[in-house]
Amino acid sequence: MCARARERFTADRDKRIPRRRRRHAAMPNLIIIGGLKCGTTSVHHYLGLHPEVQMSKPKELNFFVSELNWDLGLDWYRARFDERFAVRGESSPHYTNLPRFDGVAERIEGHCPDAKLIYMVRDPINRVLSHWVHATGAGYEPGELDDVLGRPDTAYVQRSMYWMQLQPYLERFDHDRIEVFTSEELQADRQGTMRRVFRFADVDEDFTHEQFDREWEKSSAKQGDKYQVMERLIKLPGLRSFDRNFDRLPESLRWMVEKVVHDPDKPSAPKPELPDELREKLRALFRDDATALQQFAGRRFDGWHQYE
Secondary structure, three states: OHHHHHHOOOHHHOOOOOOOOOOOEOOOOEEEEEOOOOOHHHHHHHHHHOOOEEEOOOOOOOOOOOOOOHHHOHHHHHOOOEOOOOEEEEEOHHHHOOOOOOOHHHHHHHHOOOOEEEEEEOOHHHHHHHHHHHHHHOOOOOOOHHHHHOOOOOHHHHOOOHHHHHHHHHOOOOHHHEEEEEHHHHHHOHHHHHHHHHHHHOOOOOOOOHHHHOOOOOHHHOOOHHHHHHHHHOOOHHHHHHHHHHHHOOHHHHHHHHHHHOOOOOOOOOOOOOOHHHHHHHHHHHHHHHHHHHHHHOOOOOOOOOOO
16 A cells, blocks of 8 residues: 555656746645545545635645655645645645654654644444455455454554654644544534534535435445455556546546445445454453543543543
């Protein structure tokens, strides 16, 4: 997955292609920093429907990760955004991928010190399972569930340690510039959650749109035949450019592909059953982290396991 995040911008690294400076280029002032498998794609699209908001295309620029796209330079990054919009944003779940990618919060503070940060989260154990379904369905994970998920040093566990992932941002940004939303809230009350998101972004919170009922990249597809065929196809040399440029396609065309590959009307994919011993081990691992995050957010997250 990380290799694809860099490969997506292969053409932008071609020195033979001159880069044009955009007249209205500007740095973003809203960044969705994660988390993986927590609804960032849907929120990114919903925000982009708002007339006061411009969200990046493609969604995941991963610019502030030095190992991914930092080498493309500030002019390249700035050109993704238009100063004529009150709010300009991007969404990169790798911005909360410690310990693999360090220094992200420091780079964001250095170049977007006034940005507001949204952190999408999900019940930690459910996120682990969704991550597992995604990785195994796409062919990234060859290991056995009990063995892999039982290790606290894996990305599956670490990326569900939301409070730990948030620490570098809390050290560098005022706490009122960081807002936590849950995918459970988004699922249960789409309109109400987006009102809160818009209010945090300081745009008209009464905005609504018929496309708010669209769910993007549902996990129901990850173990389906269509998704796995597509995963194999886009690895072929002649089709890699389609994968790299998919997010740049018009919204209507992307949604047509989404309906075919991810089947948003299909029920969520069944998650694998965790042995009781492993579930309790994960609950213990996440206990302090989940409790601290909810205290920071100022509310108990509905739909989460009991971690206290």
